[in-house]
Amino acid sequence: MAAQNPSEYIGHHLTFFTKPVGEGAFWSLNVDTLIVSILLGFVGLGFFWWIAKGATAGIPGKKQAFVELVFGFIDDQVKGIFHGDRHKFVAPLAFTVFVWVVLMNSMDFLPVDIIAWFTHFVPGADHGFRIVPTADVNTTFALALSVWFLMIFYAIKVKGLGGFIHELFCAPFGSNPFLWPLNFVFNVVEYVSKPLSHSLRLFGNMYAGEIIFLLLWMMATAGIVWAGVAIALGWVWAMFHILIVLLQAYIFMMLTVVYIQMSHEGH
Numbered sequence: 001m002a003a004q005n006p007s008e009y010i011g012h013h014l015t016f017f018t019k020p021v022g023e024g025a026f027w028s029l030n031v032d033t034l035i036v037s038i039l040l041g042f043v044g045l046g047f048f049w050w051i052a053k054g055a056t057a058g059i060p061g062k063k064q065a066f067v068e069l070v071f072g073f074i075d076d077q078v079k080g081i082f083h084g085d086r087h088k089f090v091a092p093l094a095f096t097v098f099v100w101v102v103l104m105n106s107m108d109f110l111p112v113d114i115i116a117w118f119t120h121f122v123p124g125a126d127h128g129f130r131i132v133p134t135a136d137v138n139t140t141f142a143l144a145l146s147v148w149f150l151m152i153f154y155a156i157k158v159k160g161l162g163g164f165i166h167e168l169f170c171a172p173f174g175s176n177p178f179l180w181p182l183n184f185v186f187n188v189v190e191y192v193s194k195p196l197s198h199s200l201r202l203f204g205n206m207y208a209g210e211i212i213f214l215l216l217w218m219m220a221t222a223g224i225v226w227a228g229v230a231i232a233l234g235w236v237w238a239m240f241h242i243l244i245v246l247l248q249a250y251i252f253m254m255l256t257v258v259y260i261q262m263s264h265e266g267h
Contacts (some may be wrong), residue, residue: 009214009218010215010218013214014128014130015130016033017122030130030138032119033133036133037133040133043103077094077254093256097256101253102245105245107132108131108132108206108209112217113217135209140203141203144198148191148194148195148259150260151262152191158264201251206248
């Protein structure tokens with residue numbers, strides 16, 4: 001690291017472990033993002049299994065009480081938006097999204113140079129390996145698209161295919177045929193903007209946090225005094241970043257709930 005200038009150092013740590021899909025293919029995969037996301041998905045599933053295995057109907061232990069507290073909070077948030085039995089699917093979905101996004105965001109706390117030392121031994125990963133999946137716009141956009149497809153699914157399920165198409169052309173400005181093009185363009189813009197805003201908000205915050213950590217680690221190489229300053233600022237930023245990690249996961253979860261709820265309503 002000491003032999004690199006700031007641009008080279010930051011550029012190296014912001015380089016994905018990318019593999020093209022086939023020779024001369026249009027597609028390419030960020031292997032690091034896929035590996036870390038899948039591993040953390042299994043970690044989340046293992047966490048759910050661990051809690052469920054030790055759950056009791058009597059006095060809960062500390063871990064069970066903590067999870068029940070978190071899930072109860074999320075369930076109350078969903079109940080405030082959904083009424084009746086419709087929240088029974090959305091609340092577990094929201095809890096799953098929250099846990100997975102928190103796990104992916106939390107990778108930002110791992111020291112990048114130590115991680116780079118380990119990933120250097122992965123064949124082909126010596127040019128770069130990104131450890132924070134949510135700092136990759138492909139991850140956040142994939143999550144947002146999953147929510148978008150659920151939104152479309154529920155809109156058609158609740159309103160019927162005919163009702164969904166009718167709403168596209170006849171809402172919100174009325175069913176006059178002259179207004180159909182305007183209604184359609186308005187609804188298309190609304191549907192396109194949702195996954196964009198949903199994904200870019202999470203990506204932007206995590207990407208910015210990653211950059212700040214890299215700048216602080218680079219400062220630590222400038223000398224003993226600057227190393228002390230960098231460590232102090234690193235701890236301060238890490239404490240603040242805990243709030244960002246949790247807050248961004250909460251916002252992403254709540255937007256998931258709100259977008260699915262909006263699909264149940266008409267204009």
